[in-house]
Amino acid sequence: MPHANSLYGPLDPAPDAGYVDAPPRMGFFTDTSVCIGCKACEVACKEWNLVPESGRDLLGMSYDNTGALTANSWRHVAFVEQPRPAGWATPAFLDTPDGPPVSPATAEVAAHTSTDTGTYPGLPSGSPGAAARMSGGSEFLGMPGAHPPGRGSGAEGRTDFRWLMMSDVCKHCTHAACLDVCPTGSLFRTEFGTVVVQEDICNGCGYCISACPYGVIDQRKDDGRAWKCTLCYDRLGVGMTPACAQACPTESIQYGELEELRERAAARVATLHERGVPEARLYGHDPDDGVGGDGAFFLLLDEPEVYGLPPDPVVTTRDLPAMWKRAGLAAMTMAAATAVAFLGRRP
Amino acid sequence: MTDTTRPDRQRQAGRGRGHGGEQLTVPPADFSSYYGRPVLKPPVWKHDIAGYLFTGGLAAGSALIGAGAQLTGRPGLRTVSRWTALGGVAASTYLLVHDLGRPARFHHMLRVAKLTSPMSVGTWILAAFGPMAGVAAVAELAPLLPQHGALGLARRLAPPVGDIAGLAAAATAPALATYTGVLLADTAVPSWHDAYPSLPFVFAGSALAAASGVGLIAAPAAETAPLRRLAVAAATIELVGGRRMERLGVTGEPYAHGRSGRLVRAGRALLAVGTVAALVNRRSRILSAISGAALVASSVATRFGVFEAGRVSARDPKYTVLPQRERLDQHGPTAGR
Numbered sequence: 001m002p003h004a005n006s007l008y009g010p011l012d013p014a015p016d017a018g019y020v021d022a023p024p025r026m027g028f029f030t031d032t033s034v035c036i037g038c039k040a041c042e043v044a045c046k047e048w049n050l051v052p053e054s055g056r057d058l059l060g061m062s063y064d065n066t067g068a069l070t071a072n073s074w075r076h077v078a079f080v081e082q083p084r085p086a087g088w089a090t091p092a093f094l095d096t097p098d099g100p101p102v103s104p105a106t107a108e109v110a111a112h113t114s115t116d117t118g119t120y121p122g123l124p125s126g127s128p129g130a131a132a133r134m135s136g137g138s139e140f141l142g143m144p145g146a147h148p149p150g151r152g153s154g155a156e157g158r159t160d161f162r163w164l165m166m167s168d169v170c171k172h173c174t175h176a177a178c179l180d181v182c183p184t185g186s187l188f189r190t191e192f193g194t195v196v197v198q199e200d201i202c203n204g205c206g207y208c209i210s211a212c213p214y215g216v217i218d219q220r221k222d223d224g225r226a227w228k229c230t231l232c233y234d235r236l237g238v239g240m241t242p243a244c245a246q247a248c249p250t251e252s253i254q255y256g257e258l259e260e261l262r263e264r265a266a267a268r269v270a271t272l273h274e275r276g277v278p279e280a281r282l283y284g285h286d287p288d289d290g291v292g293g294d295g296a297f298f299l300l301l302d303e304p305e306v307y308g309l310p311p312d313p314v315v316t317t318r319d320l321p322a323m324w325k326r327a328g329l330a331a332m333t334m335a336a337a338t339a340v341a342f343l344g345r346r347p
Numbered sequence: 348m349t350d351t352t353r354p355d356r357q358r359q360a361g362r363g364r365g366h367g368g369e370q371l372t373v374p375p376a377d378f379s380s381y382y383g384r385p386v387l388k389p390p391v392w393k394h395d396i397a398g399y400l401f402t403g404g405l406a407a408g409s410a411l412i413g414a415g416a417q418l419t420g421r422p423g424l425r426t427v428s429r430w431t432a433l434g435g436v437a438a439s440t441y442l443l444v445h446d447l448g449r450p451a452r453f454h455h456m457l458r459v460a461k462l463t464s465p466m467s468v469g470t471w472i473l474a475a476f477g478p479m480a481g482v483a484a485v486a487e488l489a490p491l492l493p494q495h496g497a498l499g500l501a502r503r504l505a506p507p508v509g510d511i512a513g514l515a516a517a518a519t520a521p522a523l524a525t526y527t528g529v530l531l532a533d534t535a536v537p538s539w540h541d542a543y544p545s546l547p548f549v550f551a552g553s554a555l556a557a558a559s560g561v562g563l564i565a566a567p568a569a570e571t572a573p574l575r576r577l578a579v580a581a582a583t584i585e586l587v588g589g590r591r592m593e594r595l596g597v598t599g600e601p602y603a604h605g606r607s608g609r610l611v612r613a614g615r616a617l618l619a620v621g622t623v624a625a626l627v628n629r630r631s632r633i634l635s636a637i638s639g640a641a642l643v644a645s646s647v648a649t650r651f652g653v654f655e656a657g658r659v660s661a662r663d664p665k666y667t668v669l670p671q672r673e674r675l676d677q678h679g680p681t682a683g684r
Contacts, residue, residue: 204448
C-alpha cells in the first residue's frame with residue numbers, strides 16, 4: 001500500500017521506496033553566503049565522476065562560463081553582480097563610476113551566447129528582454145544608463161555592488177518527478193534518499209528532462225543517455241564525502257545527514273540575520289514545500305529566480321491522479337461518441 | 348522572510364508581439380531571471396513525438412471506427428479503418444523508437460510497469476493495441492486465400508479471429524488516444540502541465556477527427572454516414588474540451604500567439620471546415636475527400652501546435668517564474684497546501 005503522501009507532501013523517501021532499516025537521509029546544504037566562486041566543486045566533480053568537458057566559450061555571464069547544470073556539468077557555480085546600496089557603510093567606490101556592471105544592451109547580446117556542452121538541450125540561449133532587465137540588478141529601473149549613477153543625483157545616491165555566487169546542483173527532491181516518470185526504472189531512489197540514474201538501463205527517452213522542475217537533468221549528445229549528479233553514490237557507500245563538498249575550501253558546500261543540515265542551516269540564517277544580513281533565507285529546506293523538500297538545499301541572499309532557480313516549484317506528479325481522471329473521462333467520451341455515431345439511423 | 352531585497356522589477360506591458368484577437372488577462376512580464384536563461388530544460392523530444400501524437404490518435408480513432416463498422420455491417424469502412432489503425436500504430440512505434448537517445452534499448456521500457464510514468468503506461472497500452480490492430484488488419488486478407496486445403500481453413504478462421512482482435516483493439520483505443528494528454532501534462536513544462544484538464548479531450552477529439560477524415564477519403568461513400576456524425580462529435584469534444592487552453596493566464600499564451608498559436612488556430616479552422624463540409628455533403632465524392640483531408644490536416648496542426656506551445660513555454664523563463672512568483676506573492680510558499 002503506497003504511503004498517502006507518496007506523490008505529494010512530507011515523506012521520508014528511502015523507506016517509501018521500500019528500504020528496510022535505511023540509513024539516515026543524506027544531503028547537501030550549500031551556504032552561498034560563504035561561496036567564493038572558485039569552482040573547485042565543478043572541477044572535483046568532473047574529476048571524480050569522469051564527467052566530459054562542457055565547452056570553453058565565454059558566455060558574457062560574469063565569471064560563469066559553465067552557464068547551467070547539464071549532463072556534462074553536475075555542479076554549476078552561478079555569478080551575479082548586483083549594484084545595491086550599502087546602507088550601513090560609506091560607499092566603497094566614492095568618486096568612481098560604479099554603475100551596473102553590465103549594460104542592458106550587452107546583456108541582450110550575451111543572452112544569445114551559448115557553448116557546445118556536448119549535451120542536449122544543454123545551455124539554451126536566454127530571453128534577451130529578461131536578460132536586459134536583470135543586468136542592472138536590484139537598482140535597475142529599466143532605463144539604459146549612459147552615464148554613471150550619481151552624476152545626476154549626487155554621491156549619496158550611488159550604489160555599491162555585491163557578488164552573489166552559488167554552487168547549484170541536483171536537488172535530490174523528496175518527490176522526484178524525474179524518477180516517477182522514468183519509464184525504464186533507470187532512475188532510482190538510493191538507501192540514502194538520493195536519486196541516481198542507472199546508465200546501463202537508461203534508453204534516452206528524455207521524459208525526466210521535461211519533468212524536472214529545476215532544469216537539472218540533461219542528455220549527452222554522443223551517447224543519448226540522461227546524466228546528472230549522483231550525490232557521489234559510490235563515495236557515500238563507503239562513508240566518504242562527495243567530491244564537491246570535499247573540495248570546497250570555505251565549507252559553502254556541506255554534506256551530512258539532512259536532519260542535522262537543516263538544523264545547522266536554521267542556525268546559520270539566525271546568525272546572519274543577527275549580523276545585519278536580513279536578506280538571508282533558506283531555499284528547498286522545507287518538507288512542506290511543493291517537492292516535499294530538497295535533499296540538496298541552499299542558503300540564498302536574494303530571490304531564487306535571481307540565481308536561476310524556480311521560486312515555488314511544485315512536483316508535476318502532485319496532479320497526476322487528477323490527470324488520469326481527466327484522461328479516463330475523455331476516453332469514455334470518445335467511446336460513447338463513436339457508439340452514438342454508429343447507432344444512429346441509416347440514411 | 349524579509350522584503351528588503353526583493354528586486355524592483357521593471358514594469359512592462361508584456362505580451363510579446365502584438366497579435367490581434369481576444370484580450371488575455373496576462374500579468375505584466377516583470378520578473379527576475381538569471382541572465383534571461385530558461386529555468387527549465389526544454390523538452391528534448393523531436394518532432395517525432397508530435398508526429399506520434401497524430402499517428403497514435405489516428406490509429407486509435409480508426410480502431411474504434413473499424414469496430415463500429417464491423418458491428419453495423421459496413422465491410423468497406425471496416426477494411427479501411429483496420430488498415431489505417433495498423434498503419435498508424437506501426438508509424439507510432441517507429442517514431443517512438445526513433446526518438447529515443449538509445450533506440451537499441453527501446454525494450455528497456457518493458458522492464459517495468461509504472462502508473463506514475465505515463466510513458467510506461469503508454470508503452471503497455473501500445474503493446475496491447477498494436478498486435479490486436481495487426482491481427483484485425485491482416486484478417487482482411489482472407490479473401491485472397493485459396494478456398495480449399497490448409498489455407499482454406501485459415502480463410503474461414505480469419506474473419507472471426509479478425510473480429511475478436513478488432514474489438515480488442517477498439518477496447519484499448521480510447522486509452523491510447525487520451526493517455527498522450529497525460530504524457531505531456533505530467534511534466535514541468537508550464538503550458539503542458541497547466542493544460543492538463545484540457546489535453547486528453549483535445550487529443551480524443553483530434554483522434555476521432557483524423558480517423559473520420561481518413562474514412563471519408565477512402566471508404567465507400569454509402570458507408571460513411573456515421574463518420575459525418577462522428578466528425579461533429581469530434582469537433583465538439585475538441586473545441587469544448589480545449590476552450591480553456593488559451594485562457595490559462597500567462598501559460599496559455601503560447602496556445603494563442605506565435606507559431607504554436609497559429610498552428611492551434613489553423614487546427615481549429617480546419618476542423619470547422621472539415622466538419623461543415625462533411626455535414627452538408629450527401630453525394631459528392633470530391634467534397635467528401637476535401638472534408639476528410641481538412642479533418643486529417645486539422646489533427647496534424649493541433650498536435651504540432653500543442654507540442655510547439657510546450658517547447659516555447661519551457662524555453663522562456665517568464666512562463667516558469669511569473670506564475671510561481673504570483674502564487675508566492677498571493678498565498679505564500681506552497682507549504683502545506
